[in-house]
Amino acid sequence: MNPTSSLLEDIRNVNLSYLLLVQRLLNEDRDQAMFRLKLEPEMAKKLSDLPVSELAKLASSSQLLCHFALDSTEALTTLTGEGRTNDLQRTHEAILLAGRSDASEKVLSGGKRRG
Structure with missing residues (x-):
């Protein structure tokens, strides 16, 4: 595995972990999660409703989704x-x-x- 593909795999793993955490936070306490994550209500609803298969697709981005x-x-x-x-x-x-x-x-x- 070359360094670039290893880096992209690490980014995908971080993205998926982050998205799963986002969903968990939103499901446990939506208002607090929206404050902590600085999300608008529409985005919070969309993210909490995404199935795992869609989260996996989103996580495959070559860009970090968290900041x-x-x-x-x-x-x-x-x-x-x-x-x-x-x-x-x-x-x-x-x-x-x-x-x-x-x-x-x-x-x-x-x-x-x-x-």
């Missing part, structure tokens, strides 16, 4: 830095990650929030 949520080295440093992991730190992490999409959404929509 890295941290968009700055400061956020990465804050989340990986020294200190105790406690409820306050986890809350701060959630705020950092949730705030990222909100700011991006404002930029994409010209400063207006969709709702």
